[in-house]
Amino acid sequence: MLELQDVTKTFGKQVTAVAGLSLRLAPGVVGLIGHNGAGKTTLMQMIATLTKPSSGRILLDGVDIVAKPETMRRRLGYLPQDFGVYRNVSALEFMQYFAALKGVRDPARIRRLLELVNLHDQAQRQASTFSGGMLRRLGIAQALLNDPDVLVVDEPTAGLDPEERLRFRNLLAELGYNKLVIISTHIVSDVESIAGQLAIMRSGRLVACDTPDAILGRARGQVWSANVDHDEYERLRGSTHVLQALRQDGRMALRIAHPSLPCMGAQPSEPSLEEALMAQRYAVKEAA
Numbered sequence: 001m002l003e004l005q006d007v008t009k010t011f012g013k014q015v016t017a018v019a020g021l022s023l024r025l026a027p028g029v030v031g032l033i034g035h036n037g038a039g040k041t042t043l044m045q046m047i048a049t050l051t052k053p054s055s056g057r058i059l060l061d062g063v064d065i066v067a068k069p070e071t072m073r074r075r076l077g078y079l080p081q082d083f084g085v086y087r088n089v090s091a092l093e094f095m096q097y098f099a100a101l102k103g104v105r106d107p108a109r110i111r112r113l114l115e116l117v118n119l120h121d122q123a124q125r126q127a128s129t130f131s132g133g134m135l136r137r138l139g140i141a142q143a144l145l146n147d148p149d150v151l152v153v154d155e156p157t158a159g160l161d162p163e164e165r166l167r168f169r170n171l172l173a174e175l176g177y178n179k180l181v182i183i184s185t186h187i188v189s190d191v192e193s194i195a196g197q198l199a200i201m202r203s204g205r206l207v208a209c210d211t212p213d214a215i216l217g218r219a220r221g222q223v224w225s226a227n228v229d230h231d232e233y234e235r236l237r238g239s240t241h242v243l244q245a246l247r248q249d250g251r252m253a254l255r256i257a258h259p260s261l262p263c264m265g266a267q268p269s270e271p272s273l274e275e276a277l278m279a280q281r282y283a284v285k286e287a288a
Contacts, residue, residue: 001024001025001026001059001060001061001062002024002025002047002058002059002060002150002180003023003024003025003057003058003059003060004021004022004023004024004047004056004057004058004059005022005056005057005058005059006020006021006022006055006056006057007020007021007022007043007046007053007055007056007057007058008020008021008053008054008055008056009039009042009043009046009051009053009054010054016204017039017042017204018039018042018043018046018053018204019039019203019204019205020056020205021039021043021056021201021204021205021206022206023199023206023209025180025182025197026180027149027176027178027179027180028176028180028181028196028197029172029173029176029181029183029191029194029195029196029197030180030181030182030183030195030196030197030198030199031183031185031190031191031192031195031197031198031199032044032182032183032184032185032199032201033185033186033188033191033198033199033200033201033277034186034200034201034202035186035202036186038186038201038202038203038204039201039203039204039205040154040184040185040186040201041081041154041184042204043184043201044152044154044182044184046058047072047150047152047182048072048076048078048152049065049066049069049072049073049076052066053066058072060072060075060150072150074146075146075148075149075150076146076148076149076150076151076152077143077144077145077146077148077150077151077152078143078151078152078153079136079139079140079142079143079151079152079153079154079156080154081154081155081158083135083136083139085127085128085130085135085138086127086128087126087128088126088128089126089127089128090123090124090125090126090127091114091119091122091123091124091125091127091130091138092110092114092123092124094127094138094142095110095113095114095138095141095142095145096110098142098145099145102145102146103146104145104146109145110145111123113141113144113145114141116141116144116171117137117138117140117141117171118137118167119134119137119138119141122134131164132160132164133160133161133163133164133165133167133168136156136157136160136164136168137167137168137171140153140168140171140172144175148179149179149180150179150180150182151172151175151179151180151181151182152182152184153172153181153182153183153184154184155184155185155186156168156172156183156185156190157169157185157187157190165190169190169191169193169194170194172194173193173194176194176196183195188273188274188277189274192212192273192274195212196211197209197210197211198210198211198212198215198277200277200280202281207280207281208280212273215273215276215277215280216271216273216276218276218280219257219271219275219276219279219280220268220270220271221259221268222257222258222259222271222279223243223255223256223257223268223269223270223271223275223276223279224254224255224256224257224258224261224262224266224267224268224269225253225254225255225256225266225267225269226253226254226256226262226263226265226266226267227248227251227252227253227254227265228251228252228254228263228265229250229251229252230251230252232252232263233245233252233254236254236256236262236263239262240256240257240258240262241256241257241258241278241279242254242255242256243255243256243257243275243278243279255269255275257275257278257279
């Protein structure tokens, strides 16, 4: 169990990256969702003990990892957003180097991990020649060398093509059966099919933490479809939150987030997870 208790991180006197965040996470896949600048990477770095919170506590099975960072580091696998490789070394040599750093002395484990991420046929190839997807898979392999209980992955599919993105998501879903896998992303599709829990950050704060089904359930009745003329579209832009607008035969086909009927002829519509999160975001804004 990973528990964050009123965690805050400030930089200087003006910038608060994370503000009073409390969260309890059990094994499984957790999606940490938020726009760029929401504080996700700072939070990940604190969990990974790369930076210390300004206040608050982070506990792993009851042990304060701020006071005892080695407790987390022994059980952590970490793949940062900007994962680089040493030039002129093969994938196998890269893995051997990180295995030595982590005290892993079983060559068979390196082979098994390269097979797990489908890179065993590329083991002798220079890692600097890998595609973006191959590098992300190599990054996951090195993160798993010490058989971690907690796997932290920051923006895992940035720059990947659709096929690599799907393969990477499936791999993370498999790992989530017996580990705590925390995936930080602003792309909802990265986690909507694999995460059992979504933690939503905005401006450094945790605004919601729930299952995807619960988030979808709260948005039902708040997402609408409508087909309107241009003048009505302009009015709705000022009075509601238009999620999508498509021009069709001189009219506008809209998806709208609003707590009640936004216009005559609008029909309630089943929200996607991304629309549900946006509807929730707008509801929080209006409540504030």
